[in-house]
Amino acid sequence: MLRRAGLGVLFGTVMVDMMGFGIVLPLLPFYAEELGASPRWVTLIIASFSITQLVSAPIWGRFSDRLGRRRLILVGLFASALSYLLFALADSLWLLLVSRATAGAAGGTLGIAQAYVADSTKGEERARGLGFIGAASGLGIMLGPAIGGYFSRFGLGVPGLVAAGLCLFNLLAAMALLPESRHFRSGRADASKGEAVTFKLWLRSLSRMPLRQLLFVYVLTIGCFTSMTSVLALYTERVFAMTAADMGLVFTLAGGVTVIVRGGLVGRIVKRFGEPATVRAGCLLLALGVGAIPFLSDRWQLWVLVPSWASATGLIFPSLHALISRNTDEHSQGSVLGGSQVAGGLGRVVAPLTAGWLFELYSIKSPFLVGAAASALALWLALRIPAAVVRKSEEDLDPTDRWTGPVAAHEPRDAPDARLP
Numbered sequence: 001m002l003r004r005a006g007l008g009v010l011f012g013t014v015m016v017d018m019m020g021f022g023i024v025l026p027l028l029p030f031y032a033e034e035l036g037a038s039p040r041w042v043t044l045i046i047a048s049f050s051i052t053q054l055v056s057a058p059i060w061g062r063f064s065d066r067l068g069r070r071r072l073i074l075v076g077l078f079a080s081a082l083s084y085l086l087f088a089l090a091d092s093l094w095l096l097l098v099s100r101a102t103a104g105a106a107g108g109t110l111g112i113a114q115a116y117v118a119d120s121t122k123g124e125e126r127a128r129g130l131g132f133i134g135a136a137s138g139l140g141i142m143l144g145p146a147i148g149g150y151f152s153r154f155g156l157g158v159p160g161l162v163a164a165g166l167c168l169f170n171l172l173a174a175m176a177l178l179p180e181s182r183h184f185r186s187g188r189a190d191a192s193k194g195e196a197v198t199f200k201l202w203l204r205s206l207s208r209m210p211l212r213q214l215l216f217v218y219v220l221t222i223g224c225f226t227s228m229t230s231v232l233a234l235y236t237e238r239v240f241a242m243t244a245a246d247m248g249l250v251f252t253l254a255g256g257v258t259v260i261v262r263g264g265l266v267g268r269i270v271k272r273f274g275e276p277a278t279v280r281a282g283c284l285l286l287a288l289g290v291g292a293i294p295f296l297s298d299r300w301q302l303w304v305l306v307p308s309w310a311s312a313t314g315l316i317f318p319s320l321h322a323l324i325s326r327n328t329d330e331h332s333q334g335s336v337l338g339g340s341q342v343a344g345g346l347g348r349v350v351a352p353l354t355a356g357w358l359f360e361l362y363s364i365k366s367p368f369l370v371g372a373a374a375s376a377l378a379l380w381l382a383l384r385i386p387a388a389v390v391r392k393s394e395e396d397l398d399p400t401d402r403w404t405g406p407v408a409a410h411e412p413r414d415a416p417d418a419r420l421p
Helices: 004-034 039-067 069-089 093-119 125-154 158-177 199-207 211-240 244-273 275-291 299-326 333-361 366-382
Strands: none
Touching (some): 004 125, 039 093, 039 333, 125 158, 211 366, 333 366
C-alpha cells in the first residue's frame, strides 16, 4: 500500500480539486445571471464542465501511461488553479464558460490518481487505496459548498480566488512530496506494450469481458444514484414539505456516511469477502434504498434510509474500480481507468435527464422505481462477475520501496509506523 506521505499528498490532490468544484458550483447560476445569462446560458455553462471532463478523461489517462502519473497530476492542478482564477476574474459569459470548461478538462485527472494507486498496490488492498481516493473526492465536495458560501459574502468571484489558492498550495505540496508512481520509477512502464496503445485497441479493451460487464454495472449503479439525487429534493418538497435547508442536511449526512465507508470500511470488507461480493452487496443495498423512497410515509423515515444508499455507493465504486484495474494490464491503467470515467460520466449525464423527464411527465415516484430496477439489473450482472485476476506486476511490488513498501495486510506486526492510520 502507499505509504502515508505519498497517499496523503494524493488524497489532498483529489480533495482540493473536488473542493474547488464544490466551492464554485452553488454560486455559478447567480454569478452567471449577474453577468446577464439566460437560463439556457446557465445550463450550458454548467454542462460544459461535464462535457470537457468526459472528453479529457481518456486523454489524460493515455498520456499518463506514456509520460508518468506525477507530471500529469501537476499539470492538472495547475490547470485547475488557472480555471478558478478565470472564474474569479470573469467579466463576460464567454470567459465564465471558458473557466468551467477548463475546470472540467482538469477534472479528468481523477483517473490518473486512480492509476497511481493501481501502480502501487496489489490484491484486495487496491480497493482500499481507491476507497481513500473516493473518500477524498466526497470530502472535497462536502466541504466546498460551505467554504464557497462563506467567502461569497465578499463577492461572487472571491470563492474562485480561494479555490485557485488551494490548488496552487496543493501543487506546491505535490511538487515537493509526491514521487512518481512505482510503475514508472521501476522503469517497467512501456505504453507501447499495453492493450490500449491505439484508439481502436482502447475501445476493444473496454468492450472485452469482464471489463464490459464491469462498466455496465458502473453505468447502471451510478445512473441509479445520480437520478435519485437529481429529483430527491423535488420529491421530498412535494410529499413532505422539506426545505432546501432540510435537504442540505440530508446530503451532508449521505456524504459523511460515504466518506466513512470509502475511507475506513470498504478495504476491510473487500479483504474479508472480495471485490465481486462487495459489489453485489452494494447493488442490493442501493436497489432497496432507492426503491423504498416512494413508499415512505413520514420524513423521519428518510433519515433512516439515507445511510443505505450512501453506504452502497461507498461499497460499489471503489470495488468496481479495483476490479477494472486488476483486469487491465500494467501498461494501460491510465487509459482504461480514464475510459471508466467516460462510462461513469455518461451515466451522470443521461440518468438525471431521464429522471427529470419521468418525474415531470409520468409520475413523481417513477424515477426511484426505475432507478431501483437499474440497480437490480446491475446486481444480476454483478452475480456473473468473475474473481479478479492477479497479474505478475501485482506480485512484484518491492518490499523495500520507500513509498509503496509491502501492502498493509502483509506488513510486519512490529512496524505500526508503516501502516495507514
